[in-house]
Amino acid sequence: MTDGIALYLHFPFCKHKCCYCSFVSYAGRESEIPGYIDAMIEELNQRAKGECLSSVFFGGGTPSLILPDQLNRIMNAIRTLFDIAGKKTEVSLEANPGTIDEPYLAAIRQIGINRLSLGVQSLDDKTLVLLGRIHTADKARQAVRFARNSGFDNLSLDLIYGIPGQSLTDWQDTLKESVRLEPEHLSLYPLSLEDDVPLSGAIQNGELPAIDPDCTAEQYEAAEDYLAAEGYRHYEISNWAREDAECRHNTTYWQCEPYLGIGVAAHSYIDSHRQANTHDLDEYIRIYQLRELYQPEMVEEIAPETQLAEAIIMGLRLVKGIEFESMIDRFGIDVTDRYEREMDELIHWGLLESDGRSLRLTRRGRLLGNEVFWRFLPQ
Ligand code: SF4
Structure with a gap:
């Protein structure tokens, strides 16, 4: 982190x-x-x-x-x-x-x-x-x-x-x-x-x-x-x-860590909440020129299940992949249990590989990332 x-x-x-x-x-x-x-x-x-x-x-x-x-x-x-x-x-x-x-x-x-x-x-x-x-x-x-x-x-x-x-x-x-x-x-x-x-x-x-x-x-x-x-x-x-x-x-x-987004259409992710600023440039300038109080266009609380899925999907974008231990530390969930079937299939198809401690995309998996990612989304 x-x-x-x-x-x-x-x-x-x-x-x-x-x-x-x-x-x-x-x-x-x-x-x-x-x-x-x-x-x-x-x-x-x-x-x-x-x-x-x-x-x-x-x-x-x-x-x-x-x-x-x-x-x-x-x-x-x-x-x-x-x-x-x-x-x-x-x-x-x-x-x-x-x-x-x-x-x-x-x-x-x-x-x-x-x-x-x-x-x-x-x-x-x-x-x-x-x-x-x-x-x-x-x-x-x-x-x-x-x-x-x-x-x-x-x-x-x-x-x-x-x-x-x-x-x-x-x-x-x-x-x-x-x-x-x-x-x-x-x-x-x-x-x-x-x-x-x-x-x-x-x-x-x-x-x-x-x-x-x-x-x-x-x-x-x-x-x-x-x-x-x-x-x-x-x-x-x-x-x-x-x-x-x-x-x-x-x-x-x-790594799904917190960020603050400033400006029109900017997104933020803080304290498990995602927020989006207005997409309307005139509206954005008007709000702040009048010193009106900040009102996000969208606020969404990200459920723990979705946070886990996002951490896996975004983490797999990194070539080093995700570490199972750090997922347990962060979410209290063992990915190898939760996603056992998905992982077995994706490893069998040559899209993921694991050394027992971490999980990462193979070279072929990097070409076909979307085929991998959707399998981790909450059902
Ligand atoms: S229009 Fe602007 S933001 Fe869009 S690709 Fe061109 S330089 Fe980038």
Whole structure:
């Protein structure tokens, strides 16, 4: 268990909506950013209880649209309201290579951002155009240089595979070049499309080929082999890191530990309760500008049975899996008894493996995680 809680701040503004994006993000509303920053600070004031923070994460949207003095105000509020003094708290910010330059990165590094997650997605210009990204491959390469020159020594690159028309070789070219950029951390995500995004429409109209699941699986396995050979440790289904460079913030989610979410549509998980903030940007800004008291859009108490299931499912996302002893300590339940039948079947099918002390996905299981996870849900 980590010490303290994780703090997530959602910044929902983007310069342009990417063709595959279903995140809560808005293009063309940048004039509302100052009001939104004020609202976030008011929410922090209302909800902070002086907790000790294990990590801070600015996600989006495009948090690299936050100006340095705005970010400074938010960080000052966090330092005043929470306990982060004297510790090397991980403070991450997601940055779009199309929105940053070296002075910007140098300024935010000074303010206390010590981990940068760059949304590179691809190092192929045609693919970036297809995805509707605002940056080019050159901009992404330049962003890495700017980050290093600005003193960032904890850098993560996000990449997408399983893109319509992307061959295994195309993907390997992006991956190999990304490794040559020497990031401490890599997050690799398969393209996943909701029905209402433009890329889905282009596939339905026949303008683009459908996503090929066999090619996507081949790309994932090729990445696993290549990154292992390059010395990256595979620690979560979609994440690889150099020694000691695992993302502490996201590990909070995989270990089902408490987190506080600030901002529109942000979720929190504290004291066995999950809460969601309003999804309505105007409503969010209005509530906090008027200093109305925080009212979550949704509050749900998570039953012990569901907490156990979630701890197993999220824990299995980690390559090391779950330890039976720690599940007994945390929930008073022996997973090997409770899920004996499910475990036997999944081990027999080659999707799970156990050494008697822990349970983890096999390589095949990592490709077919959803086939495993639903078996642990409460009936
Ligand atoms: S930059 Fe990220 S959040 Fe913004 S539109 Fe693109 S994918 Fe969505």
